[in-house]
Amino acid sequence: MKSKINNLGVMLLIIILSAASCTQSSNEKEELKSAAMKRFKCNDSDNELYTRFRYKPVNGLGYEEGVNRRDPSTIIKVDSLYYVWYTYTKDTKSSWLLADIWYATSKDGINWEEQGPAVERGPEGAWDDYSVFTTNILVAEGKYYLTYQARKKDVQRNVIGMAWADSPDGPWTKLDEPILRTTPDGKLKNEHKSGFTNVLEGATLEPGSWDSGAIHDPGVIVFNGKYMLYYKGHPVGEKMYSDSKWGVAIADKPEGPYVKSPYNPVCNSGHEIWVFPWKTGMAAIVDWAGPEKGTIQYSEDGINFEVETILEDIPPAGGAYIADKFLDNKDGQGFSWGLCHYGRSDWTFLVRFECDLTRDAEKQIGWKHFKHYSTIRDVMLEPEKFGVTPEALLGRRKKK
Numbered sequence: 001m002k003s004k005i006n007n008l009g010v011m012l013l014i015i016i017l018s019a020a021s022c023t024q025s026s027n028e029k030e031e032l033k034s035a036a037m038k039r040f041k042c043n044d045s046d047n048e049l050y051t052r053f054r055y056k057p058v059n060g061l062g063y064e065e066g067v068n069r070r071d072p073s074t075i076i077k078v079d080s081l082y083y084v085w086y087t088y089t090k091d092t093k094s095s096w097l098l099a100d101i102w103y104a105t106s107k108d109g110i111n112w113e114e115q116g117p118a119v120e121r122g123p124e125g126a127w128d129d130y131s132v133f134t135t136n137i138l139v140a141e142g143k144y145y146l147t148y149q150a151r152k153k154d155v156q157r158n159v160i161g162m163a164w165a166d167s168p169d170g171p172w173t174k175l176d177e178p179i180l181r182t183t184p185d186g187k188l189k190n191e192h193k194s195g196f197t198n199v200l201e202g203a204t205l206e207p208g209s210w211d212s213g214a215i216h217d218p219g220v221i222v223f224n225g226k227y228m229l230y231y232k233g234h235p236v237g238e239k240m241y242s243d244s245k246w247g248v249a250i251a252d253k254p255e256g257p258y259v260k261s262p263y264n265p266v267c268n269s270g271h272e273i274w275v276f277p278w279k280t281g282m283a284a285i286v287d288w289a290g291p292e293k294g295t296i297q298y299s300e301d302g303i304n305f306e307v308e309t310i311l312e313d314i315p316p317a318g319g320a321y322i323a324d325k326f327l328d329n330k331d332g333q334g335f336s337w338g339l340c341h342y343g344r345s346d347w348t349f350l351v352r353f354e355c356d357l358t359r360d361a362e363k364q365i366g367w368k369h370f371k372h373y374s375t376i377r378d379v380m381l382e383p384e385k386f387g388v389t390p391e392a393l394l395g396r397r398k399k400k
Contacts (some may be wrong), residue, residue, distance in 0.1 A: 060112035072319035186236025208236035277332025313342030
């Protein structure tokens with residue numbers, strides 16, 4: 001009997017030691033993971049927030065000699081029509097100054113009919129008499145609101161303005177005062193000078209806060225019952241463009257007052273503002289500029305964003321059709337198409353992009369679908385410099 005008890009004890013000891021060995025082996029494997037695999041979340045094909053972008057031309061808003069169209073807004077649908085607003089100027093020196101805000105409509109998102117101006121520059125001496133540009137749309141409380149950048153002649157720092165209407169076709173009524181201004185610090189040599197902001201090339205006397213030089217690209221999203229005005233900021237300083245960041249100002253009503261968050265900037269990178277409802281929080285596409293450029297990020301509270309994945313070939317100044325952008329229902333579905341601009345030609349124009357940023361979308365990520373892979377921008381812009389003809393860039397000739 002004693003022998004049987006001893007044998008049972010030995011067996012239990014072996015089982016315990018084996019279990020401990022398994023745990024130790026598991027821990028050892030965890031310790032042996034590389035830094036890359038410790039932060040690994042999932043493959044691109046399994047990541048809901050990963051996509052590759054495809055582009056196609058549109059009719060009515062495409063290339064037109066003598067006209068610049070750029071920075072399209074979020075697209076909305078009212079009854080059977082899609083609406084988009086954008087910067088419009090015929091200026092030969094700049095594609096965004098001496099500009100007004102125009103709009104267009106479409107039944108299918110490809111064939112657009114330009115409708116004319118929505119919000120125009122103010123009278124001489126007004127705070128928006130030089131340019132109104134880079135707009136976005138908000139639909140709230142039965143009204144339509146356009147936020148936009150504005151410049152006054154001979155004043156370097158811009159402001160953010162707002163206009164409202166009962167119909168997407170207007171007429172639009174401007175608020176008397178801007179809804180947001182730059183932080184009033186930092187000093188420029190030429191604070192009062194017409195033309196583009198003179199913050200570069202030795203123009204700074206004293207650096208300023210992150211949003212002291214300019215506030216750009218405003219866009220409002222409804223979140224947790226609040227109106228979240230996201231905007232890009234540049235500092236008064238010599239590296240204005242490479243140092244752009246995002247901030248947010250929050251209001252209880254569409255018209256404001258908007259109060260800048262004490263956590264600003266809430267994004268350390270990015271040149272344009274892309275925010276949209278995603279599941280119970282919101283997602284943000286962060287394009288060029290900054291240490292987290294080329295990423296898509298997620299936040300549960302609209303303040304603290306975390307990188308989810310890296311994206312390539314992000315649409316410049318994209319404005320997407322986001323059906324649920326203003327619903328605030330904690331069930332964000334994403335989007336699959338929109339408009340952006342092409343700004344490397346003599347006249348800027350709009351194009352359509354398509355993507356897989358709706359929940360549970362089947363990812364189109366095969367290389368054969370993306371002609372830009374293996375291309376180099378410098379070669380595309382100056383093929384002769386590299387001994388290549390423009391015709392050769394169209395692709396390999398078919399073998400005989």
